[in-house]
Amino acid sequence: MRAELIGVGTEILLGQICNNNAQWMSERLAEIGVDVLHHQAVGDNEGRIADAFRLALSRADVVIATGGLGPTQDDITREGLVAALGVRLRREPSIERWLRERFERMGRPMAESNLHQADVPDGSRWIIPERGTAPGLICETAEGKRVYVVPGVPSEMKEMLSGTVLPELASLCGPSALVSRVLRVTGVAESRVAELLDDVFRSNTNPTLAYLANSGEVKIRLTAKAASRAEAEALIEPVAAQVVERLGDRVFSQDDVDxxxxxxxxxxxxxxxxxxxxxxxxxxxxxxxxxxxxxxxxxxxxxxxxxxxxxxxxxxxxxxxxxxxxxxxxxxxxxxxxxxxxxxxxxxxxxxxxxxxxxxxxxxxxxxxxxxxxxxxxxxxxxxxxxxxxxxxxxxxxxxxxxxxxxxxxxxx
CATH class of the missing domain: 3.90.950.20 (CinA-like)
Structure with a gap:
């Protein structure tokens, strides 16, 4: 299963916040064997949000978007989504009732703008949150592709991913795991590491090898996909041993330890x-x-x-x-x-x-x-x-x- 993540919010593009949501989601998706192939970030503009959804749906089986589900004028992810899907927004009475009851329990007056959070695309499902007031959205296309839209607030995003999105996708994927192991090397340049491991890199497709250089250090990531975590780790083990044998005492950690x-x-x-x-x-x-x-x-x-x-x-x-x-x-x-x-x-x-x-x-x-x-x-x-x-x-x-x-x-x- 191929996935694409979309982070909605002009604040991401301005560099005012880091899109840590995408990192967390990518890690969780890898654990259940979902291949995240692309990340997008898009500002609070309905047309560009719609374009981002269209592009993602053209190349992924599942799209997960975060942000833009609040009650304010710049929360327009719903509008961009329905424009991309060619459907309409409608007011969902059960969500409206839930919102009014939630504010009443909190002892706070509800602004009429909060009712915007009760608008859902035709044919969609929704996720009622335990935290916050923004329900998540689940849409399926005629081609069988799936779109999840969840809040950008990290705690609310994690709640919906852990409680609904990840279990659904794990069920759809069947038994699968995408496992990475990171070996860390120091005292040698990235180019020299790549040269020493060139044949290992070229001869392996599962697991794959990738390099990440930092000042005085190179990380070597081995990633394998299999039906279970144990099987993926078994695929990684002989290649990791080959890397250690090739690089010798330059390897200071085989499990991503500082x-x-x-x-x-x-x-x-x-x-x-x-x-x-x-x-x-x-x-x-x-x-x-x-x-x-x-x-x-x-x-x-x-x-x-x-x-x-x-x-x-x-x-x-x-x-x-x-x-x-x-x-x-x-x-x-x-x-x-x-x-x-x-x-x-x-x-x-x-x-x-x-x-x-x-x-x-x-x-x-x-x-x-x-x-x-x-x-x-x-x-x-x-x-x-x-x-x-x-x-x-x-x-x-x-x-x-x-x-x-x-x-x-x-x-x-």
């Missing part, structure tokens, strides 16, 4: 503590290290030392290093890591410095990252150059430092 949570688990399991001294990331590494539940058992703290004076006076970076290699150097990162370990009495110290941009810093061009790890008998450091704006460079730096820590912990056993 790198900081993976690191937190390793620190707990190995009963190690960690501390940091940050310049470039301004506390961002500390935020991520403290994300894991129970972080107080392994994360001692972080010193944000942005200036030369703070690096020297707080953490103990030597004047010789500041005057020589400079604040943006592996030597400085090593002294930051040693200082953090000493200050917080931690098993492992991390040091981060660099030039986030847009200007050069410490004689180094924007995008320069220097990081280090210090532990008993071990000192590791790296310097590299990354592209992007300040936020991207900082994210790259955090990711690389967490990955350095992950690899150290995995090797330490």
């Amino acid at each position: 790198l900081e949570l993976v690191v937190g688990r390793l620190l707990r399991d190995r009963q190690r503590t960690v501390a940091a001294a940050e310049s470039l990331t301004g506390g961002g590494l500390a935020v991520r290290l403290s994300q894991a539940p129970g972080a107080s058992a392994f994360f001692c703290g972080s010193a944000v030392v942005y200036t030369e004076e703070a690096k020297r006076d707080v953490v103990g970076v030597s004047q010789e290093t500041l005057d020589g290699p400079g604040v943006v150097s592996e030597e400085c990162a090593i002294e930051l890591a040693n200082g953090a370990r000493r200050m917080f009495d931690a098993d492992i110290g991390l040091g981060l410095t660099g030039a986030a941009g847009p200007e050069s810093h410490g004689g180094k061009p924007p995008g320069t990252v220097c990081l280090a790890l210090s532990a008993d008998g071990v000192v590791e450091s790296r310097q590299f150059q990354v592209p992007g704006d300040r936020a991207s460079v900082r994210r790259w730096a955090e990711q690389a430092t967490l990955d350095l820590l992950r690899r150290f912990l995995e090797d330490a056993g």
